[in-house]
Amino acid sequence: MIEVIKPGLETSVQDWPGRIGFWNQGFPPSGPMDSWSFRLANVLVGNAPGAAGLECQYLGPTLRFDADAVIAVTGADMAPKLDGVAVPLWESVAVRAGQTLALGPAKLGTRAYIAFSGGIASEPWLGSRSTFHQAGVGGIGGSALKAGHQIPLGAGTGVAGRRVKPEARPPIHGDKRWDVEVCAGPNDDWIDAAGQERFLSADWKLSGKSNRTGFRLEGPEWTFAEKAYNKGPEHGSLPSNIIDHGYPLGAINLAGQTPIILVSDGPSMGGFINPYTVPQAAFWKLGQSRPGDIYHFRLVSVERAQAMAREMKALCTEASII
């Protein structure tokens, strides 16, 4: 068991790929924003890549262990310390009963992940331990961590001193500019040629009004193709309105003139077009960026996006451990 001394800023239990199979009732999968870092943390401590761990956003938690454990911290650098002594990132570490792990504010990147050998053994909900705290379900008591929460751990076989090869880690950087892959569609034909060109050439600033539901972007005005104007009234009156339809996770959803990337806790349906979709393999960049950062979108084919996901999956294995 682990006791939460300080929760940090919205730290939550997540697993991967999360709550799958309930999109048609409106339940998002949830799960870690940067599943690359998350999966590697689990591999380090001998877990299946998707076992439940913690996602720490911006400011990490302080946790006290009541039993020996093996842990790994990956993703953003929150300068983790064990009883005041610095803990290396991307490496499995032994923790003794009674010790306290403290993470601070993110110095590089935005989201850190803590995996525990044996995984977090909280009660699954709809087949997943992922927290969807906006709806009060999953995780520990349906919420982000709170001081005093007890986190149960499973039995693990992890060993300390294992490291992730540097070349297998996501290249988290601090230059505040991110090249993010996108696939065209499903509704790119609602945008005129100039609008498509503008989307791919412009700088898009990540807005502060962003969370695990959606990442709002600030940038130039959108312009639309003829079909966005010449349509039946049941679509709605705005050019970006369409008859309500299912939303792909990662869709760049155009709410009026505001593009919102629908992320892990996002809505499953609605009445706005999705001209582009961020593929799974680019989500880690969203997870490691922060408001004020600039995105530049780069078009890739569906096949290339699928190959990227395969390459990432191959990296999140024992082959990346030294």
Added chain:
Amino acid sequence: MTIYAQPRFLPGGDRYMLIEFGNEMNLELNFMAQGLAGAIRENKVGGVIETAPCFASMLVHYEPDDISFADLQTEMQRLIGSLGPSDDIELPSRLFYFPTVYCDPWTKAAIDDYTAKINPEKEYDPDFVARLNGLSGAEQLVRVHSGTEYWVASLGFWPGLPFMMALDPRCVITAPKYNPPRTWTPQGTVGMGGASTAIYPVATPGGYQIFARIPVPIWDPKQRFDVFADSICLFRPGDRVKFVPVSVAEFEEIERQVADGSYTYNVVEYQKFSVAQYKHWVSRLDRTKRF
């Protein structure tokens, strides 16, 4: 406006396909989407993780390691071709009656907040929707909106949120969506966007025009009421809903019953919905008339 001769198969990133059957809202297209979702379930199509049918389209979530986009498209075309005529469809359909306060103080507060903070030009939603649909005012909007049963075409946006269509064509109204969206909407709010009516299961952001509220939960993670025994979401596609106008005092009384667990859901469960009979009824209506 058309039902497409051939559905459109649109990619959504590395693991989604959106299948569009047409670009209008009619029950026929929703029957097609529901029918395809059922056929995928029965045929256990390899590589399909889940589907989300909606009014005129269906989203497919697939695993590209198991099936390519091109092969998935071929398989979907085959299944769509095998669907029988929708007239043959007859399905059990529950009917839910909801006490409803129209032009209520709670949605008004949300609209006022939006007007004050985000868009001072925003016209009060009931007046706006009435005007756009050529109705005499908010009173006729209430009469028309509550004058029909609604068909639950799909669930989404938020867990358990029903996307519904008016079954009586004389009560079909349309409304644009908010631009930009609202940052909050009270739980139980009834609203419209396009030709779709929805109920907000919890307080969330939203883009629909809002003009009514129900005191009855439509999702319940604690499953306190027996209607939630099978699922924490009240509705299934193919259910029907009828809004019954009540006063604020009645609303508050029912709210108290919900809080203490004594409320009884008003559900009719003995009926079947026959597509052929429905079409026959609609064909004899004078669609130019309103209530």
